[in-house]
Amino acid sequence: MSAVEVLRLPLSVNLGGFVALLQRLQVPHRVSEESGEQVLWVPGEQLAEDVRGLYQRFPEGDPDFQLVPAPVSERAGGFVQQLRDSPLTTLVLLLTLLVAGVTLLGDNFATIRWLSFQDFQIQGEYIVFTPLAESLAAGQWWRLITPILIHFGVLHLAMNAMWFWELGRRIEARQGGVMLLGLTLLFGLVSNCVQYVSAGPGLFGGLSGVLYGLLGHCWIFQWLAPNAAYRLPKGVVVMMLIWLLVCLSGVTETLGFGAIANGAHVGGLLVGCATGLLGGALARLRR
Structure with a gap:
């Protein structure tokens, strides 16, 4: 050659x-x-x-x-440039913030029921879910994806938004906005469906299933085809995997932090590792 x-x-x-x-x-x-x-x-x-x-x-x-921080004025300008360089990442986060405002961070059930995986009605102290098949037969296919936009509380929103900004920008810079959009929709679909199948009817939401997918994608892709964009800080993957195991153990529910959508996390991580394996292998062959 x-x-x-x-x-x-x-x-x-x-x-x-x-x-x-x-x-x-x-x-x-x-x-x-x-x-x-x-x-x-x-x-x-x-x-x-x-x-x-x-x-x-x-x-x-x-x-x-770059280990030396830039002056405040330069960092501000750099952030604006990052927004311009990552339009798809920015768009997803803006849409998530808009939904958070409309749903009042989980308190506006009248709006949430149109975005949840299953339609539901509040009857006294109980939630009665409409069978998913009925909603899909009525053409409400968006329900398979839209739960990723629902967040319950400021902390839930802030943590997921921070990690999507960190991981989404990397994928958009390395593989483009179209790829990030496709991965986000795929991870959202798989994580939502796995959560529904594993836990049954329930009200769940958040970007965390997508985030575990993005994490798995970057992790395996970087392992097969090392690149600057997907090089995550040391300990990030270990920390996220430990947190997944902690959630699977049921400790969070025991301590009163509420139920965790473990099915969404596991489903997102597995499909993310699969896409990372495919993408990394193709990138390695091209090299």
Whole structure:
């Protein structure tokens, strides 16, 4: 396989950070000097296209390794730029916040019943659920997805929004907004259905099933095809898996923190690992 020219830049341009990023990703490359310019070479045209795209996103290297915080004014501007760079992630979070406002964070049952997995009626102190088959027969297919937008309480919303912002931006930067949308819908569908099948009729909601899917996707993808975007901080995967085991043990319910949608968490994680396995394997082959 012959070497392919990726970039040709003036000697005044500092390629050190980007070359360090390529080294961390284990991308074969070399830099030569020709006619007063520095030239970056990689083996193969497909890899060259990938590296060009990577340089457009991270010309100065991996931003996750910038250990010195920027001034407040720069951080503010950087956040605005992050919003612009992650439109799909931002859109999902804005929609989630809108639903949280309309549903009064779980207190407005008249609105929640239109977004819940099953329609229901409040009769005294009891909730009477409409069979799912009846709702689907009436064309209410959105119910298979929309529970991911329902949140019960400020803490529930804040934690899920924070993690979706962290994981969603990574996938949108690495694989694009269309892929993030597809994964979000897939993880939402699977996690909601697994929760329903495993626990039966019930009122549940939140992005946590999707989050475990995104986590599993990044985790396995990064394991197979190391890349800067999916390199999670040390301990994040371990912490999330420990929390999953704690929830499965029933300790949270015993301590009075309420029921946890464990089926959604497990279902999301498993399908996320599957998509990460597929995506990572394809990325590895392309390299």
